[in-house]
Amino acid sequence: MSTVELRHTIIEMLSKIDDTSFLKAIKTIVESKANEDVYKLSDFQKKRIKAGREQVKLGQTISNDALQKEIKQWLSTK
Numbered sequence: 001m002s003t004v005e006l007r008h009t010i011i012e013m014l015s016k017i018d019d020t021s022f023l024k025a026i027k028t029i030v031e032s033k034a035n036e037d038v039y040k041l042s043d044f045q046k047k048r049i050k051a052g053r054e055q056v057k058l059g060q061t062i063s064n065d066a067l068q069k070e071i072k073q074w075l076s077t078k
Contacts, residue, residue, distance in 0.1 A: 017023060041049070055061065
């Protein structure tokens with residue numbers, strides 16, 4: 001059975017169910033799958049990403065090795 005056929009069969013079967021609590025449970029499952037690939041960013045996160053991209057454009061970057069050294073130094077002062 002193809003995905004389209006399976007989807008059609010499920011829709012037909014669901015249209016015959018009157019159990020509200022069961023349908024709500026199915027809705028929750030479907031919503032979790034439908035939203036699985038969507039990640040919503042806050043305005044703060046969007047601003048930080050934009051700022052980071054600007055820094056890259058301006059060449060304001062450091063190597064991974066330099067970053068690791070900086071992190072080790074920072075952690076050792078805590």
